[in-house]
């Protein structure tokens with residue numbers, strides 16, 4: 558799709574911050590984020606000085622980003638960052654863009670983790686590191702392992718942790734539990750790929766640009782969740798919790814999978830939109846099956 562011609566200001570003398578923020582093709586917030594990125598300042602600075610004149614180079618860079626945004630590229634990939642749980646994470650097209658709904662998974666995990674005593678946590682499919690790093694920031698005494706099957710995701714997540722001065726997370730490559738570092742964890746969390754292969758949303762909006770492997774495990778969308786639930790009981794310490802995010806219509810099937818695997822106190826948590834989003838349950842003492 559080519560953008561409306563009049564949406565892109567011609568680079569010329571007299572172009573100000575305020576003039577670039579006007580236009581009904583994109584929400585003002587998005588124009589502000591793009592311009593803040595080009596100017597390497599925060600949003601507030603952009604909004605505070607609408608009269609500032611801009612160089613031709615800045616106008617050209619902004620116009621180029623605007624064109625790409627109007628063609629559908631996600632804003633997080635264009636500006637290279639996204640805020641998650643109050644943390645500013647570096648984001649590239651190698652990883653899923655962290656979603657606000659996933660903050661529920663972090664909150665639920667924090668409820669299951671002690672404030673001070675040591676515990677071991679595993680984050681499966683860490684992507685940008687969003688979930689692991691958010692937990693690590695709020696529980697600096699915990700030891701967290703975070704894995705992903707994609708090398709580029711592991712590298713980016715580790716870079717995000719360094720950038721945010723988080724030192725209690727180990728990142729490594731693994732196909733789910735295949736190279737698990739620890740024998741037992743107290744909490745396992747995951748936001749796995751869970752969209753079914755036939756879901757038309759995969760070819761709409763931001764999803765078109767995100768790694769397919771981060772979005773769908775194929776077929777009915779439950780393959781990753783099946784692997785995660787089936788392997789969790791033998792990696793959780795007695796009394797340990799498994800919490801994972803799932804699709805809007807998968808809650809009942811997730812609870813069934815958890816029950817079949819021996820979990821108890823199985824519950825579904827709803828996100829801020831009221832949608833069933835996170836499944837949790839714990840493994841009672843004596844039900845740990847050794848499959849090592």
Ligand SMILES: C[S@@+](CC[C@H](N)C(=O)[O-])C[C@H]1O[C@@H](n2cnc3c(N)ncnc32)[C@H](O)[C@@H]1O
Pocket residue numbers: 652653654655656659681682683684685686687688704705706707710731732733748749750751770771772781
């Ligand atoms: C939905 S994304 C979640 C990313 C991040 N946790 C978040 O919430 O923003 C799912 C992640 O699982 C990873 N993944 C997919 N298949 C995997 C597998 N077999 N083993 C480990 N990670 C896998 C993907 O690479 C992707 O980073």
